[in-house]
Amino acid sequence: MQLKTHTRPKVIAVQVMEDRIDAATAIQFKEKMRDATKDGPARVVLDLARVQFLDSSGLGAIVAVKKLLGPDRALELAGLTPTVEKVFRLTRMDSIFTIHPTLEIAVSHAASA
Amino acid sequence: MQPAPDPAPGAQDLHLTFPADPFAVREALARMLALPPLCTLGPDGRGTAEIVLAEVLNNIAEHAYVDRVGPVAVTIAAGAQGVSCLLVDEGRAMPDNRLPAGRLPASRLPDGQTVELVDLPEGGFGWHLIRSLTRNLTYARVDGQNRVSFLLPRDG
Numbered sequence: 692m693q694l695k696t697h698t699r700p701k702v703i704a705v706q707v708m709e710d711r712i713d714a715a716t717a718i719q720f721k722e723k724m725r726d727a728t729k730d731g732p733a734r735v736v737l738d739l740a741r742v743q744f745l746d747s748s749g750l751g752a753i754v755a756v757k758k759l760l761g762p763d764r765a766l767e768l769a770g771l772t773p774t775v776e777k778v779f780r781l782t783r784m785d786s787i788f789t790i791h792p793t794l795e796i797a798v799s800h801a802a803s804a
Numbered sequence: 805m806q807p808a809p810d811p812a813p814g815a816q817d818l819h820l821t822f823p824a825d826p827f828a829v830r831e832a833l834a835r836m837l838a839l840p841p842l843c844t845l846g847p848d849g850r851g852t853a854e855i856v857l858a859e860v861l862n863n864i865a866e867h868a869y870v871d872r873v874g875p876v877a878v879t880i881a882a883g884a885q886g887v888s889c890l891l892v893d894e895g896r897a898m899p900d901n902r903l904p905a906g907r908l909p910a911s912r913l914p915d916g917q918t919v920e921l922v923d924l925p926e927g928g929f930g931w932h933l934i935r936s937l938t939r940n941l942t943y944a945r946v947d948g949q950n951r952v953s954f955l956l957p958r959d960g
Contacts, residue, residue, distance in 0.1 A: 714858075714862045757921070758924060773851060782929045
């Protein structure tokens with residue numbers, strides 16, 4: 692499970708470099724996200740543009756990361772591919788995350804905020 | 805093994821047996837999606853098939869085989885109404901010999917407010933996804949085996 696982290700003044704952008712977050716990698720994903728976001732700005736954007744597949748374990752891990760960040764920080768999502776979007780929509784978890792079309796849009800949103 | 809319900813007789817039926825552990829499941833999913841009949845579906849149909857098969861297989865790996873890795877046999881057959889799937893394992897029976905209801909865990913309160921952060925659900929999504937995306941979902945415990953079958957509708 693490889694993540695690429697870019698820390699900017701007001702936002703941490705984390706790119707998932709794998710094509711899936713599933714039962715085989717969900718725990719590792721959660722641990723790596725915890726390390727990647729330990730310090731830094733309150734706002735975290737998770738770029739899922741490369742992730743073609745997410746199962747309920749992967750979804751649970753993303754929710755767990757949101758909880759780890761706590762109430763004073765935000766986990767936002769960007770770049771949902773069609774199958775990933777379907778999992779968020781069917782479980783209604785799309786309603787508890789701010790979801791941006793792309794990482795670029797998410798980050799430019801931060802710059803103008 | 806008995807064929808899946810309502811199968812189309814044909815050489816395109818796929819039979820696959822593999823150990824129910826997360827990495828073998830991942831490999832098997834890749835094979836299933838690359839072979840007929842699933843490879844003939846559009847991207848949306850393949851995505852749906854992968855979600856459903858992954859959730860049923862994860863459930864077998866985590867709950868049917870609690871402390872060991874056992875085999876699971878998958879049959880996938882194309883028919884007039886869609887793709888029929890049958891998954892057979894030799895693990896523990898489902899609680900009360902029936903499938904979980906698959907009620908979606910609450911992320912919203914009745915007044916529409918989001919639940920407290922600490923109360924957000926991290927699991928319990930699997931059977932909701934399976935039930936949302938399939939038809940004719942059945943479960944039977946036969947001769948020490950769990951048999952789960954369902955239809956992935958053609959238009960789903």
